[in-house]
Amino acid sequence: MLWLCLHLPHLAIELRQPAPEGFAAITDRHGARRVLIACNESARAQGVFKNLDATVALAREPQLQLIERSRSAETQALKALAGWAGQFSSQVSFDAARWLLWLEIGASIRYFGGLQTLRSQIAEGIALLGYTANIGIATTLEAAALLAVNDQPMAIVSQPMLAQAIGALPLDTLALGPKAHSALQASGLRSIGEVLALPAAALSRRFGLEATDYLQRLLGRQPDIRAPFRSPARYRRMFEFTQSVATVEGLLFALRRMLHEFQGFLRGRDTAIQTLQLSLCHRDAAGTQLQLHTSTPQRDAVRLFALLREKLERTVLPEAVTQMVLAAQQFVPLGYTQADLFDDAPQHDAGWADLLDKLRARLGENCVRYLGLADDHRPEKAWCVQNSGVATQLPQDFPDRPLWILEPRLIQKLPQLLGTPERIEAGWWNHEDSCRDYYLARTAEGARWWLYREAATQQWFLQGLWA
Amino acid sequence: MTVYLYSLLNLPTLPGMPHTHAAIADEALLSLLQNSTQVWRGTHCARIKTCASGYAPLDAALPGGGWPVGALIELLPACEGIGELRLSLPALKTLSDANRQIVFVRPPHTPYPPALLRAQLSLQHIVWISADSDEDARWAxxxxxxxxxxxxxxxxSDSGDDRHLRRLQLAAETGQTLAFLYRTPSARRQPSPAALRLRLRPAADGVRLEILKARGGHTAVVQIPFS
Incomplete structure (x- = not known):
C-alpha cells in the first residue's frame, strides 16, 4: 500500500466561493476564545495567521472580516473532493476534522505512468479546483499525513525508511491530543525521532494508550483501518453561500468548481451524463430549477460549464441565491447516446452535437426542430415538427406545394388566379368536413400565393407562399 | 527547387524589430519574388471557394462560378413569395446530398415539408431553429x-447594424459555411460587409436578380426562369 495524502491548510476559507474580498479569516470557538483557523492570502500578508486569537488578529488588521466556521460545509467540500479523487484511486478516505484526504496510489501508479506524473496530475487537478494543497506520500496513512502537514516533498515508498525519514520532523505536527502534546513537551523530548526511540511500554505508560496506538499506526506496526469513501449511486453536491449571491456572475465561481469536481467523479466511475439538474435556493422565493440535457453523453467540465452558464444567463433570479445544488441521477457510458436502439437519425459528428447543446442551452430545449410529414390530406395537417430528423419519402405524384405554409388567413381582395384548381376534401370522418379548391395566384406585386376557396362558405383564404 | 510563399509579406513586424528593418526585409522579399521564376505568388489569383447555384446564368455572373462559401450572401427580395427561397434550393440540395445540415434560423413562415421533399432535400438535414428575438436569431x-x-x-434578420453583419460575415468565414441572409428591400441603401448582395424582383416566369455587389466580380442583372 502506498498512500498519497492531501492536506488542505486553508480549506475553511478556500471553500468559500465567491472568495471573500479584502481581509478575511475563519474562526472557531475554543471555550470563550475565538481562534482563527484559516485566513485568506491578503490577511496572511498582514501578519494574520492560523491559531491566532481573534482579538489579537483584529488588533493587527482592523479591517479583518471574521467568518464563523461551518463544519458541515467543510465535510461537504471534502466529500466532493473524495468523489473527485475517485478518478485517481479506487480507495479514498478523508478526515474532515483535520482537512486531510488520502488516496491509495500503489495500484494506480503504473496506470498513470509513474509516481511523479500521478503526483503532478493530482496537484494540477486540486489547483484547478481552487484549493491549496500539500502532498505527502508514504506507506502508512498517518506518515503520509505527517509529510503533507509538514509539506515534505519526499516520498517514503518503503517501510524500513519510514522511522528515519520522519525522525527529524517537529514534534508538534504529530496528530496527538493536546494532553499528550503537553506531556511530550514537559518530558523534554524535542523531535519525533526521540519519541520513536522510546520503548512502547514506557510510551503508553507516560502518554496514554491513544498515543501509542497512533505511533504504531504511524510506523505501520499496526494496521490502520479506515472506512473507505464510497461514491454514491446518485450525485448531489450542495453548496452554501456565506452571503447570498444576487448575480449570476457570483454563482459562476462555485459552479465551475462544482463541475470540475463532478468531472473527476464521472471519470472515476468511467461514466458520463446526459441530464443534469442545478437547483438554486432562495430565502423566501421558490427555488429556481435548471435542467440541462445534452444530445450526447458528456463529462467535460469546461463544456458543461459553458452550457450551464448560457442557461443561467438567461434565467431571471427572483431573489438572491443562498444555496446551490448540482445533482445527477442517471449515468450513461461515454460515447453512446441514450436512445440509440430505435433511433435511426444519423450519428452527427461531435461539433454538430455540441452546437445543438449550445443553442438549446440559450434558446430553450425546443428551439431545434426537424420537420416531418403527417398522414393527412389537409395541407395544414400534412406536416409535423419532430425532435430528430427522420428520412421521409414523399408519395409518388405528389402535387406541387409552396415553400412557406401559413395559418390560413381570410383575404378580401382576390389576386389574379392562374391555372386549374386542385380539390382537396378531407375531415369528413371526424366532423371536420372541409372541401376546398386550391389555386395558384399572382398578386399585383408579382408574388405567387397559394389560395383556396372553402366550398361551403365561398370564402377565400391564403395558405402558402411560393417563396 | 520550389518555394511556397503565401502571406509572408503580410507578417506583422516582430517585436523589437525597428520598422525600417522590417521595410528592408519586405523589399528584399519583394525583389526575391519578382526576380525568381520559380515562385508562385498566391496573391495573383485568389480563388474563391464556391458552391454552384444550379442556375447557369447566375453561376456565369458570379465570381468563382457560384455562391461564395464562407462569406455572407445577402438576398433582398422585393416582397415575399417571388422565389427568394427557391433560388437557394439547388445549392441546398447539393449539400443535403452530401449529408450536410441546412439550418433555417427564425424563418418568417413554416418551411413546408412536402415542398422541401419535392425539391429533393432530405428532411433529416433540414433544421429549423426558432428564436424569440432578432438578437437570439443572429446569435444562433x-x-x-x-x-x-x-x-x-x-x-x-431585420438588423441593419453594420457590426451585426460583420460578425456574421466573420463567422461564415471562420466556419467556411454557406450563409444566406434575407433582408428587407429597403436595406439596399445601407452599406453592407456582405461579399455578395442580390436584389430580387419578380419576373414573368421566374426571378430577376440584380447583383448589387460581388466581391471579386461585377454588378450585373440576371434573369432566372423557374420551370
Whole structure:
C-alpha cells in the first residue's frame, strides 16, 4: 500500500466561493476564545495567521472580516473532493476534522505512468479546483499525513525508511491530543525521532494508550483501518453561500468548481451524463430549477460549464441565491447516446452535437426542430415538427406545394388566379368536413400565393407562399 | 527547387524589430519574388471557394462560378413569395446530398415539408431553429456558422447594424459555411460587409436578380426562369 495524502491548510476559507474580498479569516470557538483557523492570502500578508486569537488578529488588521466556521460545509467540500479523487484511486478516505484526504496510489501508479506524473496530475487537478494543497506520500496513512502537514516533498515508498525519514520532523505536527502534546513537551523530548526511540511500554505508560496506538499506526506496526469513501449511486453536491449571491456572475465561481469536481467523479466511475439538474435556493422565493440535457453523453467540465452558464444567463433570479445544488441521477457510458436502439437519425459528428447543446442551452430545449410529414390530406395537417430528423419519402405524384405554409388567413381582395384548381376534401370522418379548391395566384406585386376557396362558405383564404 | 510563399509579406513586424528593418526585409522579399521564376505568388489569383447555384446564368455572373462559401450572401427580395427561397434550393440540395445540415434560423413562415421533399432535400438535414428575438436569431446563426458543423445557414434578420453583419460575415468565414441572409428591400441603401448582395424582383416566369455587389466580380442583372 502506498498512500498519497492531501492536506488542505486553508480549506475553511478556500471553500468559500465567491472568495471573500479584502481581509478575511475563519474562526472557531475554543471555550470563550475565538481562534482563527484559516485566513485568506491578503490577511496572511498582514501578519494574520492560523491559531491566532481573534482579538489579537483584529488588533493587527482592523479591517479583518471574521467568518464563523461551518463544519458541515467543510465535510461537504471534502466529500466532493473524495468523489473527485475517485478518478485517481479506487480507495479514498478523508478526515474532515483535520482537512486531510488520502488516496491509495500503489495500484494506480503504473496506470498513470509513474509516481511523479500521478503526483503532478493530482496537484494540477486540486489547483484547478481552487484549493491549496500539500502532498505527502508514504506507506502508512498517518506518515503520509505527517509529510503533507509538514509539506515534505519526499516520498517514503518503503517501510524500513519510514522511522528515519520522519525522525527529524517537529514534534508538534504529530496528530496527538493536546494532553499528550503537553506531556511530550514537559518530558523534554524535542523531535519525533526521540519519541520513536522510546520503548512502547514506557510510551503508553507516560502518554496514554491513544498515543501509542497512533505511533504504531504511524510506523505501520499496526494496521490502520479506515472506512473507505464510497461514491454514491446518485450525485448531489450542495453548496452554501456565506452571503447570498444576487448575480449570476457570483454563482459562476462555485459552479465551475462544482463541475470540475463532478468531472473527476464521472471519470472515476468511467461514466458520463446526459441530464443534469442545478437547483438554486432562495430565502423566501421558490427555488429556481435548471435542467440541462445534452444530445450526447458528456463529462467535460469546461463544456458543461459553458452550457450551464448560457442557461443561467438567461434565467431571471427572483431573489438572491443562498444555496446551490448540482445533482445527477442517471449515468450513461461515454460515447453512446441514450436512445440509440430505435433511433435511426444519423450519428452527427461531435461539433454538430455540441452546437445543438449550445443553442438549446440559450434558446430553450425546443428551439431545434426537424420537420416531418403527417398522414393527412389537409395541407395544414400534412406536416409535423419532430425532435430528430427522420428520412421521409414523399408519395409518388405528389402535387406541387409552396415553400412557406401559413395559418390560413381570410383575404378580401382576390389576386389574379392562374391555372386549374386542385380539390382537396378531407375531415369528413371526424366532423371536420372541409372541401376546398386550391389555386395558384399572382398578386399585383408579382408574388405567387397559394389560395383556396372553402366550398361551403365561398370564402377565400391564403395558405402558402411560393417563396 | 520550389518555394511556397503565401502571406509572408503580410507578417506583422516582430517585436523589437525597428520598422525600417522590417521595410528592408519586405523589399528584399519583394525583389526575391519578382526576380525568381520559380515562385508562385498566391496573391495573383485568389480563388474563391464556391458552391454552384444550379442556375447557369447566375453561376456565369458570379465570381468563382457560384455562391461564395464562407462569406455572407445577402438576398433582398422585393416582397415575399417571388422565389427568394427557391433560388437557394439547388445549392441546398447539393449539400443535403452530401449529408450536410441546412439550418433555417427564425424563418418568417413554416418551411413546408412536402415542398422541401419535392425539391429533393432530405428532411433529416433540414433544421429549423426558432428564436424569440432578432438578437437570439443572429446569435444562433453566428454560432452555427462559426462551428462549421452545418453546410448552410439561412437567416432572416431585420438588423441593419453594420457590426451585426460583420460578425456574421466573420463567422461564415471562420466556419467556411454557406450563409444566406434575407433582408428587407429597403436595406439596399445601407452599406453592407456582405461579399455578395442580390436584389430580387419578380419576373414573368421566374426571378430577376440584380447583383448589387460581388466581391471579386461585377454588378450585373440576371434573369432566372423557374420551370
Amino acid at each position: 446563426a453566428e454560432q452555427t456558422l462559426r462551428a462549421g458543423a452545418a453546410g448552410a445557414v439561412l437567416l432572416w
